[in-house]
Amino acid sequence: MAGNGMRPAGTTGTGVPTSSTTVxxxxxxxxxxxxxxxxxxxxxxxxxxxxxxxMVYAMRSGTKNLDLEATGLSVKEVTMTGAxxxxxxxxxxxxxxxxxxxxxxxxxxxxxxxxxxxxAEILAxxxxxxxxxxxxxxxxxxxxxxxxxxxxxxxxxxxxxxxxLLGIVLLAALAAAxxxxxxxxxxxxxxxxxxxxxxxxxxxxxxxxxxxxxxxxRFCEVLPMTPVVxxxxxxxxxxxxxxxxxxxxxxxxxxxxxxxFAVRRWFRWEPRR
Amino acid sequence: MDFxxxxxxxxxxxxxxxxSGDGGFEAVRGVSFTVRRxxxxxxxxxxxxxxxxxxxxxxxxxxxxxxxxxxxGHDPYEERRAVRPRIGVMLQEGGFPSELTVAETVTMWAxxxxxxxxxxxxxxxxxxxxxxxxxxxxxxxxxxRRLDLALALLGRPEVLFLDEPTTGLDPEARHMTWELVRALxxxxxxxxxxxxxxxxxxxLADRLAIMREGRIVAGxxxxxxxxxxxxxxxxxxxxxxxVGDLPPLAALGVLRHEEGAGRIELQTKELQRTxxxxxxxxxxKDIELDGLDARTASLEEAFxxxxxxxxxxxx
Numbered sequence: 001m002a003g004n005g006m007r008p009a010g011t012t013g014t015g016v017p018t019s020s021t022t023v024x025x026x027x028x029x030x031x032x033x034x035x036x037x038x039x040x041x042x043x044x045x046x047x048x049x050x051x052x053x054x055m056v057y058a059m060r061s062g063t064k065n066l067d068l069e070a071t072g073l074s075v076k077e078v079t080m081t082g083a084x085x086x087x088x089x090x091x092x093x094x095x096x097x098x099x100x101x102x103x104x105x106x107x108x109x110x111x112x113x114x115x116x117x118x119x120a121e122i123l124a125x126x127x128x129x130x131x132x133x134x135x136x137x138x139x140x141x142x143x144x145x146x147x148x149x150x151x152x153x154x155x156x157x158x159x160x161x162x163x164x165l166l167g168i169v170l171l172a173a174l175a176a177a178x179x180x181x182x183x184x185x186x187x188x189x190x191x192x193x194x195x196x197x198x199x200x201x202x203x204x205x206x207x208x209x210x211x212x213x214x215x216x217x218r219f220c221e222v223l224p225m226t227p228v229v230x231x232x233x234x235x236x237x238x239x240x241x242x243x244x245x246x247x248x249x250x251x252x253x254x255x256x257x258x259x260x261f262a263v264r265r266w267f268r269w270e271p272r273r
Numbered sequence: 274m275d276f277x278x279x280x281x282x283x284x285x286x287x288x289x290x291x292x293s294g295d296g297g298f299e300a301v302r303g304v305s306f307t308v309r310r311x312x313x314x315x316x317x318x319x320x321x322x323x324x325x326x327x328x329x330x331x332x333x334x335x336x337x338x339x340x341x342x343x344x345x346g347h348d349p350y351e352e353r354r355a356v357r358p359r360i361g362v363m364l365q366e367g368g369f370p371s372e373l374t375v376a377e378t379v380t381m382w383a384x385x386x387x388x389x390x391x392x393x394x395x396x397x398x399x400x401x402x403x404x405x406x407x408x409x410x411x412x413x414x415x416x417x418r419r420l421d422l423a424l425a426l427l428g429r430p431e432v433l434f435l436d437e438p439t440t441g442l443d444p445e446a447r448h449m450t451w452e453l454v455r456a457l458x459x460x461x462x463x464x465x466x467x468x469x470x471x472x473x474x475x476x477l478a479d480r481l482a483i484m485r486e487g488r489i490v491a492g493x494x495x496x497x498x499x500x501x502x503x504x505x506x507x508x509x510x511x512x513x514x515x516v517g518d519l520p521p522l523a524a525l526g527v528l529r530h531e532e533g534a535g536r537i538e539l540q541t542k543e544l545q546r547t548x549x550x551x552x553x554x555x556x557x558k559d560i561e562l563d564g565l566d567a568r569t570a571s572l573e574e575a576f577x578x579x580x581x582x583x584x585x586x587x588x
């Protein structure tokens with residue numbers, strides 16, 4: 001914030017000295033309202049809280065039928081680390097695409113833009129509840145895995161955290177960009193399907209790239225979610241060289257930049273007339 | 274304080290939608306005006322005249338295609354952070370999440386507003402106190418407008434932009450809004466409002482501008498804008514009497530007369546002189562002027578003449 005909170009005394013109101021709002025304060029105010037809305041929306045709650053769990057259960061059988069020898073990983077390890085991807089997809093991407101679209105169609109975004117909150121802050125503030133829930137679910141996954149499923153503690157917790165955070169930013173940006181395809185929050189859920197399907201099948205969530213045919217793996221490497229899924233998997237299980245890690249970090253960053261660019265280019269703040 | 278200084282300065286403003294050339298549409302076509310500190314300025318016009326397109330540029334929601342806007346000395350689009358904490362905005366059509374309550378909505382907005390009033394005070398201003406725990410989706414259209422106004426006033430703004438603030442309000446709520454806007458103006462708030470209710474502009478505005486097809490076609494104080502238009506006297510004469518029987522009209526100060534459907538209309542800039550002459554004549558002749566109606570020009574007449582509605586003035 002520029003220091004323009006002071007107003008000339010005696011011009012309006014009570015002349016009470018005021019302190020400017022902060023980025024964090026504004027984002028928290030929006031995030032709190034968005035959390036209230038999420039808690040009042042049963043289908044959104046179902047998707048954000050239960051879908052990732054359901055997906056872990058459903059996709060586990062898919063992983064079981066794969067030949068995982070080339071990966072050196074067990075079914076359990078693939079499933080539990082792939083679950084981070086489901087969390088990002090359903091809690092962040094799926095939910096936010098529907099929420100952003102609903103706010104746009106209700107003219108909430110347009111109204112917010114007349115205030116002090118910047119464009120990026122509006123989108124980030126609305127994403128706060130999703131980000132918090134996604135983080136909590138990732139922590140739960142690690143706790144559940146290491147306490148009940150005899151999995152090791154994360155080998156590189158720093159990498160795991162970086163992967164989750166990059167993933168949250170990336171999928172929030174992709175959600176915002178994808179709202180250009182939807183007119184209602186219902187059609188947003190349909191419009192979210194292509195990226196969701198492609199990511200689930202191709203980004204290594206239940207089918208690790210190392211177990212894919214060479215040509216397919218090459219292609220799947222450049223899908224948007226692949227670098228963050230690989231980073232999170234390495235973060236928990238270790239086993240990647242520094243070069244591989246840096247490559248994935250770079251690829252994830254490129255996708256974040258592409259996502260932010262797409263938002264700037266295509267995001268609409270008011271409904272199409 | 275530089276009271277009287279310009280708070281809003283607009284010069285050569287243009288706004289085009291769509292591509293340049295024949296494909297686009299130019300909604301604002303070279304608009305210039307200034308609003309001084311503490312003034313209430315009304316922008317009038319028929320639907321599609323370019324009022325909202327203009328106001329959105331002043332609010333910094335879009336960048337003008339051409340021209341210059343300054344609000345409190347800043348470019349409202351480029352220097353949004355400097356301007357926004359000092360202005361309040363009520364859009365023609367803004368929205369709130371339908372599942373939030375009134376109080377939750379104000380709380381959210383207060384978190385994003387420098388120097389926000391307490392929630393209770395904001396709701397009391399617009400008389401929504403007893404609706405504080407009602408969800409937005411259950412509010413009437415008028416209640417939503419009042420909530421919108423409460424948010425515009427939340428940060429005690431120096432400059433208030435109100436785009437059709439009373440559309441959809443019942444008469445009581447409209448008068449409440451007028452009182453509130455007057456009180457704010459009296460405290461020194463600069464107000465720019467658009468409206469298509471002429472009595473609203475007449476009741477509130479210190480100065481006004483009338484827009485038509487993206488341009489300002491008349492402006493000034495309400496008295497100045499109305500001043501250019503004649504007063505009117507209407508009446509019917511008994512059977513057997515005709516316009517030709519009246520005293521010489523030019524001597525009475527009549528500029529124009531019209532006859533139709535058994536009624537006569539005289540237009541004059543000297544209402545008292547014309548009316549006196551007419552009534553003295555009627556007493557001398559001992560005749561009754563049926564349905565006698567004399568009125569000075571109102572903003573409505575000026576507006577209809579200037580804004581050029583297709584319907585014209587009736588007769």
